[in-house]
Amino acid sequence: MEQAFFFYFAFVIAATSVLVVALRNPIYSTLALLIMFFHVAGLYVTLHAEFLAAVQIIVYAGAILVLYLFVVMLLNLKQDVRYHRQWPIAAVVGVSLAVEALILTAMKGWTTPAAATGTETAIAGVGNTETIGDVLYTTYLFPFEVASVILLVAMIGAIVLAKKDVGEREA
C-alpha cells in the first residue's frame, strides 16, 4: 500500500518536473509546477511530515506560485521559439550526471542504513508540529533568526529593484 502511494507520487512528480522544463508556454510550465508541489506535499504526508506538507501547500502553492503566475501574466510573454543553443553541453552534463547517479545507487545496494545517533528526537507520542516547534526554537534558534533577516533583506531588495527611479517620475 505504502509503495503504491510512493510510486504514484513519484511518477507524477517526475512527469510534471519534465513538463515544467519541456513545455513552451510559461503559464503551462507554472501550472505543471503547481501539480508537482501538491504531489510533493503528498509525499511528505507518507513520510509522516504532516506539518511540512501543509506548509508546502500554503507557501509554495499559495504564495510562490501565485507570484510566478502574476509575473508571467504581467509581462504578457510570447512563447519560446527554440531551446538554448548550448543544448549539447546540457545533454552531456545531464547524461553524465544520470550515469553517475545510476552507478552510485547500483554500487550502494538498496538497503536502508541503520539510524544515526545524535540529537535523536522521538516523533511518536507528541505531534509532528510540536516536535518541530520544540527543536526549531531551542537548537536552531539562531538560524531561525538569521532566516528572518534573509526575508527582510529580500523584501527590501525586491522593493528597491522593482520600483521606478525617483528622478524618472518627473521626466
Next chain:
Amino acid sequence: MTVPLSYYLVLSGIMFLTGIIGVLLRRNIIIILLSIELMLNATNINFVAFSHYFHNVAGQVFVFFTLTVAAAEVAVGLAIIIALYRAKSTINIDEFQLLKW
C-alpha cells in the same frame, strides 16, 4: 511493505537533474527560476526522507530554511526580471549581455 530510502534518493536525483537541464537548456528567465525551484524541492525531499529514516527531526527544520531561501530567491528574482523587462522589453537571456566583455 515499506519504501526503501534509496527510492526517495533516486526520485530526488531525477528531479534535480531535470532542474539542471532546465537551467542549461531554456532561454526564458522565468523557466530558469522554475527549474531552480525544482532543484530546491529535490533537496527538500531528500531532507524529509532522511529525517524519516534516521528518526531525527532536524531534517524537517532545515526544509524550513530552504523554504525561506526559496521565498527570498523568488522575490528578488522576479523583481530583477521586471527590471530587466522594463529595460529591454524581453526576457530572453541571450539578449542580456551587459556583463559580458
